[in-house]
Amino acid sequence: MDDYVKIEKIGEGTYGVVYKGRHKATGQIVAMKKIRLESEEEGVPSTAVREVSLLQELKHPNVVRLLDVLMQESRLYLIFEFLSMDLKKYLDSIPSEAAIPWRLRDRPTLQDFQVYPTNFQFNNGIG
Incomplete structure (x- = not known):
């Protein structure tokens, strides 16, 4: 997470919060999806693992790109290309x-x- 800075909160869902962020070195604007990990014993939710594995393989101009996956304490961050609207x-x-x-x-x-x-x-x- 040291490579990114949060700019503002842009959404919230069942599993976490989405922030608009910026990569410190490149200045690239990104969407940072923070997934709550309810208990450390259970680890990363299967839904998150499924999303990550699918998005890492999927490369299509009509699908948002997963740029990075980061773990920080009990939080999982999925870093996506930023789109101005959903x-x-x-x-x-x-x-x-x-x-x-x-x-x-x-x-x-x-x-x-x-x-x-x-x-x-x-x-x-x-x-």
Whole structure:
């Protein structure tokens, strides 16, 4: 943790707190996810281990990058690239017509499908 400085708290969830931070040497802005370790006997939660192992392997332009993993006392820090907004804020910022592609918007609804069995019966002389 000596390489990073916390700037401000940007979120909180079930397992911990997320801070905006900065790498001291490079000046890179990062997201620092601090995971609470409830008891030292149990160690790192399996959910955190799973997240770390998946993110270390996953390299995709549409997935936030895990830059570093640090342990400090009874805290686990996951250091991510910093994004100015989360997925929900991003989706909320897009006009609704642009957010949903036309091919999804114009697909039949469940209500449309409920008519089809009746049509099948009438068309085939069953109903």
